[in-house]
Amino acid sequence: MKKLYDSGKILTGLFFFLAIVTSPFWYNKVSGKGAYVPELKIEKDEKECVRRTGYMKKSHMELLRLWRDEAVRKGNRIYIREDGKKFEISLSGTCLNCHKKKDEFCDRCHGYVGVTPKCWTCHNVPQEAKK
């Protein structure tokens, strides 16, 4: 085995580098900041959502993008689900009709994972806009 010159400096540097690079994985646990699960308050008028909960949790952005292209680019404002049920394509009109309080629903998870969807810049939220 050849000798590793400056092994002290190298190993110290390597340790700090790895610590910094892996920090997203251990920081929240250590500091206790990420120690909560976002609590979503769902006010439901309709019995069910446009798609089932599992799909929405994972892919609601995909559905929103599809809706955006359907409504804006194709002029089609009716979404027909696989089982034939029809929904009006509208973020404020359909989605937010049930999930009325954005800050108790949408913002909870978005805040937790640190995303700021740009949608809200233009698509006003009826409840919030009254503030």
Place this chain on the structure above:
Amino acid sequence: MKRRDFLKLIASGLCSGIFFPSILVPGEKKREKRWAMLVDITVCAKSKDCRACVDACHETHNVPSIGSSKEEIKWIWISTFDRVFENELPISIKDNLSQPVILMCNHCENPPCVKVCPTKATWKREDGIVMMDYHRCIGCRYCMAACPYGARSFNWRDGKPYLGKINYDFPVRAKGVVEKCNFCEERISRGLIPKCVEACPLGALKFGDIADPESEVSKILKGRISMVRKPHLGTKPNVFYLL
């Protein structure tokens, strides 16, 4: 040259040549629907201070009132006859050059704004409406330079502080995108007429499908003399001014 190479050359030439006409030559497609607006300026002239169409449109679509001519946003607005029809002044109206004329996007058959948009954020729909996609617009303002009618406005700043009463059924726009009259496509899709047409107390505005010869607007156009703005440009506007 070998025969094979010659054939390849001809084939590639033909293939590349096919693209050119569609890019360069504006085609007039035969469509099932062609939305058009009729503006009866003789009716409008009766009420010089009326702003009903402008207020209705801007309120419905959350158009902010910035308050300066530099940054103002207008989807529909009122000008005077001599400014609008500078080249087409018919002799019979010579006495009434300052009468009001309603202006908006003409949703041209051959729209120059659509031709120049680098992202297809504006395009002409099958039903004739020249649409805007505020999600895709990069704010280059090429369409504003290309529009011969000054129909387009840019959001030079965030408009939210300048909104009066907000219509929660319609989004606002972010700063940095171009916007314009959309012939109320969100209302048309629900079977309603454009807000300006609905709001006009004198019935000076009429809207309909001129591809349908039985529609009210088609019949009116057959019976009255009408003008469009700057016809010599070949844009073929779909807003007709009835004299």
Place this chain on the structure above:
Amino acid sequence: MVEKAFQGGKNYWMWLLFLFLLTIYGFIFYSKQLIYGLGITGMGRDVSWGLYIANFTFFVGVAASAVMLVIPYYLHRVKEYSETLVFAEFLAVASVFLAILFVFVDLGKPERVFNVLIYPSPNSLLFWDMVVLSGYLLLNVILGWKGLDLAKKGIDSPRWLKILIYTSIPWAISIHTVTAFIYCGLLSRPFWFSSLLAPRFLASAFTSGPSILLALCLVLNRLTGFDPGLRVLENLKKTVTYALSIHIFFLVAEFFTTFYSGSPEHLRHFEYLLLGSGGHYWLTALSWFSLIASIFSFLTLISTGFSKNRVLIFVTLLILIFAIWVEKGLTLIVTGFNPTVDLRIVRYVPTFEEISITLGVWSLGALILTLLFKIAISIKRSLPPQISLSERK
């Protein structure tokens, strides 16, 4: 080779620091523009393009002008250009970078700029502009860098490089033609709607570009002793002079068709610009200055030479560059929009913020140019005197 950019005397580092600080200054105002919107500029609903697009137009021209050295050197074996060629290519790199950056700072939603590539629109000249400018930037970076590298090693260019060199010639013409086509295809702006716009752009590009290169060569000569040779200087001056004469002729042609025909559509813009009919006298004064300065520059350039009057020519070139910038940049854009489509006159004056951002962008371009030129000069100094910076084809 890059390390050469970081080896220099005190003056060199002071210059770099100055440019760097000016860039930061511009960037601070750009951040303000990102936060508040383009409303902080002087542009508005009626004059919707201004100083940024004016600069873009000008610098695309300067970038295209590298071809005025590539053609004689590679197509016609004018060996004297071997020393100056790499500087022309690096000037092209800095210029096209500036052009792209000016478009970028003009965008309302710059974060969406890649939409142009994701949703390609061959019907739009701005789409083609992005394509050809990016390609030209890449091309010239490769050509300049590789050429310098080969000169340092004393190797002949490989075949792929020669193909790129020949490609750069029509490409240079195309970038400025595409830029002209952005304007001259619009029926809405009669001031721009002229078949002559693309030839005019090329003429003024080949005037301003080589002028900038010449001026830079004279500066480099004073600062570093780099001597391109009297013949090169005189040849470049000839290029400028001929291009300028064609440019003046094209302007005369435009004036004739407008003023003789009296077409109201065209006349009203010329009246606004040259006769101050809209009351914007600063613009009128600038455009007259530009015209007179162009003619006087032409007369100066044909009547004297570098061996007699180096300083006079240098000053003339600077005035000429400014005159072309005024004509093709500022007055072209603003007059396109004034009078408006409904015959109003709208005031456009660049705001302090707008000018600050422009200064920042200029200094970033100057910074890149300085770094690239420094590398080229250092390589040149390291070579034996008889070996030129660009090896022969």
